[in-house]
Amino acid sequence: MQWETVIGLEIHVQLATRSKIFSGASVAYGAQPNSQACAVDIALPGVLPVLNRKAVEYAIRFGLAINAAINSPSIFARKNYFYPDLPKGYQISQLERPIVEGGHVTIRTGDKEKTIHLTRAHLEEDAGKSTHEGFHDKTGIDLNRAGTGLLEIVSEPEMRSSTEAVAYAKALHSLVRWIGICDGNMQEGSFRCDANVSVRPAGSDVLGTRCEIKNLNSFRFLERAIDYEVARQIDILESGGSIIQQTRLYDADRDETRSMRSKEDAHDYRYFPDPDLLPVVIPQEWIEQIREKLPELPEDRRNRYIQDFGLSAYDANILTAARELADYFEQAVKHLPEQSKLCANWIMGEVSGRLNKEELEIDRCPVNPEQLAGLLLRITDGTVSGKIAKDVFDSMWQGNGDSADTIIDAKNLRQISDGGEIEKWIDEVLAANQQQVADYRAGKEKAFNSLVGQIMKISKGKANPAQVNTLLKKRLTE
């Protein structure tokens, strides 16, 4: 039988606020255990939550970026369950009237484009962390993370493969960083995915029983966990079994998913409106203010790059994958708007390659966009060849902020277009290579390239290759 995979993602995005969503404790990562767990976070008797304005603003910003509705009033509810990293015995979350409802994002896999709709995005607090190693038969609880603001983003079950799921997760990852509401650090848990996975006979419009896979803290794990889970479910169904709805944990070491014991009990979260938090009313003016400050969104920029700069969709996609990269491109290209393709090629090629090699992010790039533009201008006006330009780029990378011009002058790399000088090199090479001249004249085109190469070599790369071509051709046909 042919099976169709159905995937919906729940993504927990840690909001890049300074303080927690309901308390004034710091959310900085990596502090001594429990040193950032204040009275509210450890749920001392009598303490109360007060909502962080920035967390609400970030949620609205996200809602606007995906064209969703912003609910006002929005309501906080308590989700009741016992777990040692949940100090109050309930999580403050949202059930009815989440702050963000609806919206969509565009994903691309290969050259296919697809719109994924979002169900909702709601604000809630993060739990603490349990450490099972290092305390013999005990578990250690660190509540520093407890109370960190989260935006839980829930998609419709519209993805049909792990590839689409990864593309969606990457699109959201890029977007939340783009609009500055999350640092996107997956190692530190700032962006965490849970996947709801089910399969059904191809062509069916009834959803199969789903399993929720937790703990997917990298795109690779997301992909592998889904693939494993899909195979597991198909195996069960094809051998006549049925899927049990359950929460499963992805074990990266074994590359498999397994049922979570702690979630075995049927859940009854007993949601009810939190009486300690009143309805959040969001005035339209506030929404408009946030909208005005919203940066140009990746999708808009992508389209603009295609239209205004004539970039290919592929290039535009890559350049708008991260806001820093797009900004870099834009700062460079404004100095040579006619050469956007050259600019894009250099950023995606030389710049990105070098960054990757040295494990640097674009915002730490030693060559700034103005420097790069200065260099590219010298390529277009013929001052240096593409090859020499790479040497100049290398010098800029190692250097201290010197412009391309400074480096070209200092190293005497200026391309030579003076006919007299080039003629002299041609004379020299032709004299030493009579056989190849004869070959060329006998119709061996290859010989021409060899001659050009030798002329370039004795000019130390400085000869203008176009001019070398023209002059050489002229001499050989004389």
Next chain:
Amino acid sequence: MTLSLSDIKRVAKLARIEISEADAQQNLIQLSGIFNLIEQMQAVETQKIKPMSYSQDMVQRLREDIVTETDQHIQFQSIAPQIEDSYYLVPRVIE
């Protein structure tokens, strides 16, 4: 509505309260009486009434995003049942 012994046990489990058979029986009798009283509510037609969750018709005030709290874990943990290396300890949790 009739409460059953299994309701009592289910709810006690949800609330993480150990309950003996005898206590469950006793609670069944008392809670049944209380729910008889509560059942009076069902006589009123409320379809068009908006639920009242809060005592005042107020909206949530928002806090500025400022870190105001300092590290007090030593004081807080001085009253904790069991700690080690500034972690709270509980019996091993199996995920």
Next chain:
Amino acid sequence: MLNASLRQLSSLLSEKKISSTELTGEFLTRIKALNPDLNAFITVNEEKSLEQARVADEMIASGQSTPLTGIPIAQKDIFCANGWLTTCGSKILSNFISPYDAAVVKQFDQAGMVNLGKTNMDEFAMGSSNETSYYGPVKNPWDRLAVPGGSSGGSACAVAARLAPAATGTDTGGSIRQPAALCGISGIKPTYGLVSRYGMIAFASSLDQAGPMAKSAEDLALLLNVMVGFDERDSTSLQRKKEDYTQSLERSVSGLRIGLPKEFFAEGMSSDVSSAVEAALTEYRKLGATFVEVSLPNSKLAVPVYYVLAPAEASSNLSRFDGVRYGYRATQYTNLEDLYAKTRAEGFGEEVKRRILIGTYVLSHGYYDAYYLQAQKLRRLIAEDFTKAFEQCDLIMGPTSPTVAFNIGEKCDDPIQMYLSDIYTSAASLAGLPGMSIPVGFGNNRRPAGLHIIGNYFREAQMLNVAHCYQQVTNWHELTPLEINR
């Protein structure tokens, strides 16, 4: 001295006729003598109290005092007080030394008042007789066979027995007003949101409200001046202009329209309480007030609604008591689930467990709409009844409690009878309205009866004025239990 009003004590202190240290010492001595029998206090800490008294004396000496500086006040053990054992009447907090101060504690501290100790209460404020306390029942000083009411029974007893000139209480469904009535003192639950709930251990968050308990309305006004105030740490705290509740105490009540809900004067009220309330109303008539019959048709549902909503919120509020970060932890357990189940089974008393079970049930899957949601809708109807009633009257009066204090042990095994003690008080709580009780005489066995005054939102000053005028022409509030004055 023991019967002196707060104004009188304030004068004595500011005129340096007595020091706070002496005054505090006097009350501590009295607590030492009488508390072993009355059991009004769970915790007394002479050293801490006297240290605060010394600070108060310095404030007075340096001219930095407020009207209440140096006067002792007993704190209900529901308020967290830094360095004090704060038990909330429960075994589960029997070792909880609070690392911080509740807003209310801090406010009194800043006013220079002296914390005289932590008063006994029904466990987590769940009870109407103070019998659910892990620390044993409190006796009613008027008749030691009787309960003091609850849940603020220790505070009511302490004031009535003159173990403290004033005390704090909290009221979720009547927990200030009912014990005030049963102990013959004055108590007010302000409009929900006027007093910060920060540091007050939550029972039912949408209903809980702190208020003062004292001998007279005038004392309450002085205390309310300190307690009321915006607190940014409590999202439900109201931002309002500061009011001086003593300003209008003396205003005439002539022309006041008093609403008498016919439902409160129907069946249920015992005849002795009825007589005392009628007599009080007669006094008001003499003072020039007029009466109008009003109706609160849905108030008969207040008890069932209350016993859905309050346990629902409580079941969630009490989940934090899990033996992990503070408080009692069971000694024997096999795993985490067992740790939770045993800690909570051993740490909570029967009434608390009962309410957690009710609350968990009404919120659980499949029952939410029929119980919790229905109760919230009826809550609105109950509140709207009051809105309509206040179109016809300035204040509402009736009995605070259907009976005078009952005997200790009398209703222990009958939770429903116990719950019906709140029959007149819970409706105002559900509406978030201010309510108060003042002593208006005695019923059977010379046990006190209280008059319940419900005001419109933010009409505390008017309520205190109305109560004060009554107390100017009667002396019920000045009487003390005979045994106490032996």
